[in-house]
Amino acid sequence: MNVPISGPILQAKVEDLGQKMNHVEFKASNGWLERFKSRHGITFKSMCGEAASVSDVMVDDWVTLTLPGLIDGYAPRDIFNADETGLFFRLMPDKTLSFKNDVCSGGRTSKERLTVMLCANMDGSEKLKPLVIGKSKNPRCFKNMKSPPVDYKANKKA
Numbered sequence: 001m002n003v004p005i006s007g008p009i010l011q012a013k014v015e016d017l018g019q020k021m022n023h024v025e026f027k028a029s030n031g032w033l034e035r036f037k038s039r040h041g042i043t044f045k046s047m048c049g050e051a052a053s054v055s056d057v058m059v060d061d062w063v064t065l066t067l068p069g070l071i072d073g074y075a076p077r078d079i080f081n082a083d084e085t086g087l088f089f090r091l092m093p094d095k096t097l098s099f100k101n102d103v104c105s106g107g108r109t110s111k112e113r114l115t116v117m118l119c120a121n122m123d124g125s126e127k128l129k130p131l132v133i134g135k136s137k138n139p140r141c142f143k144n145m146k147s148p149p150v151d152y153k154a155n156k157k158a
Helices: 007-020 030-040 056-071
Strands: 042-046 080-087 095-099 114-121 131-134 151-154
Touching (some): 030 042
Antiparallel strands (some): 042 095, 080 114, 114 131
C-alpha cells in the first residue's frame, strides 16, 4: 500500500497483537525491535529523494572571509535572521522499514502545505511572531481565537 512504517509504529502494532494473543507481559522494546530487524533482514530506508549539498569549502570561506565584514559594527541583538520553510501537514514519512533486498517506491505524496517564516536575532533575545501563509482566508483552527499565536496570511499558491 506504499505506507511508510517506522520503528515506533511497528512496536505499537506488535504490542497490540501481543495483547490480542493473550501475551500481556510482552513488551516490544527497542532491543526487541533491533533484534527483529536483524533476524528478518529489515532496514530503515529512504523511499525517495535526493539531497543536494553545498561545498564545505565555500561555506567555510564565506564564514571566515565575507561574514565578519558584513556584521562588523552591529551588536548581536541587532542582527536578525529570517527563513521560510514548508510545512507539509499531510505528508507521509519518506522512510520505511523494509527487507534489505526490496526496492522501495513511494506512492503519491500530498502537496498540501503551509509556508512558515521564522525570525530571531543573533543572541536569541528577540523572536518575532511566526508568519504562516496558507490557502484558506479564514482557517477553522482560528475560529474562536481572539489573537492567534502566529500572523496568518492567505495566498492561493501557498
